[in-house]
Amino acid sequence: MFTTAWTASPQLPSEGFTPNWSREGFWRQSLRQAVRLTAGGGRLRIRLSNAYGTSPVRVAGATVARAAAGAAVEPGSIRRLTFGGALKAAIPARGHLVSDAAELAVGARETVTVTLHFDAVTGPATFHAQAFTTSYRGPGDLLTDPTGAGFGEVTESWYFLAAVEVDAGRADGIAVFGDSLTDGFGSAPGTDRRWPDALARRTGQPVINAGIGGNLLLNDSAWYGEKGVRRLGRDVLGHLGVDTLVVLLGVNDIGFSETDQQPTYRPAPVLQAAELVAGHRDLIRQAAAAGLRVAGATLVPFGGSGHWGEHAAEVSHELNEWIRCSGEYDAVVDLHRVLADPADPDRLDPAYDFGDHLHPNDAGHEVMAEAVADVLQAGQ
Known part of the structure; x- marks a missing residue:
């Protein structure tokens, strides 16, 4: 197989x-x-x-x-x-x-x-x-x-x-689905230190990385791929041996409307938390129909980044609270909590900040992998 x-x-x-x-x-x-x-x-x-x-x-x-x-x-x-x-x-x-x-x-x-x-x-x-x-x-x-x-x-x-x-004969693969945070931005090039790489090392299971830098949950982009609710079937469900999906997606849907750097949206749509919740529910429905266990990850802290603003703060807080408390995901990984600056929970801990206040560095990617591995292994 x-x-x-x-x-x-x-x-x-x-x-x-x-x-x-x-x-x-x-x-x-x-x-x-x-x-x-x-x-x-x-x-x-x-x-x-x-x-x-x-x-x-x-x-x-x-x-x-x-x-x-x-x-x-x-x-x-x-x-x-x-x-x-x-x-x-x-x-x-x-x-x-x-x-x-x-x-x-x-x-x-x-x-x-x-x-x-x-x-x-x-x-x-x-x-x-x-x-x-x-x-x-x-x-x-x-x-x-x-x-x-x-x-x-x-x-x-x-x-x-x-x-x-490969003919590994395994059906315990983990798919991770998201944007640049999953694709590996902030990790050192050429070292395979993205958090999905670290997750594979920690769990010993096959891990496939379905991240695309800049990807959005609800809108297609000329640079950043088809919207997440559409591409899940091809980029995750169409692959062999996957039984678990981890979703970390939404920060660009929220943050593009706050930044002047919008190469594919002028202006970017201003979205509400309810719209993003509906998108996450669509992902859960698709994955569950394919027999996958689905874990949701809270958005990482991004205060101080180009994606941050009053609206982004409000919507990200509401979305994270839904991920934590709704019970709609089979499991929840609170990446916001493990990566937050103790002095300001809306910001990345400086020890984990790549430098743009949005993307984790190598240490941050390792922490993300540890948190995901702990949740997935606890549920086995």
């Missing part, structure tokens, strides 16, 4: 937060991407997404290998991937493509690389904007290049790659 061991939620090609290759796409190039798995097994396969492509994307070849330093891979570990027995395939427009399983023994928390070769123009690429790890591009067919020397360009996004599945 296959289990999803890693994911990246697909996004519309866009400029995003940092320079990336999503709008230009790829042609006569190879792309090597490194991902850290949260479950191990003897075989693995990949899922490629062309969710936002209007034409099929031709994949001229694909390989998987154990990662080494930089773009290099472990000698002797490269495996050719096939698709229905063929070395070449096309990702359908608005669709996805799953490879055949390749024989490669991998362990939980091991990093693997997936290399894709594109011999035809891909057009704009469905991608995940904020990887917080390095991906590599080079000219020509570099599928079996073990040294990585041919990969001369770098980015911090993932392209087309939506999941890695």
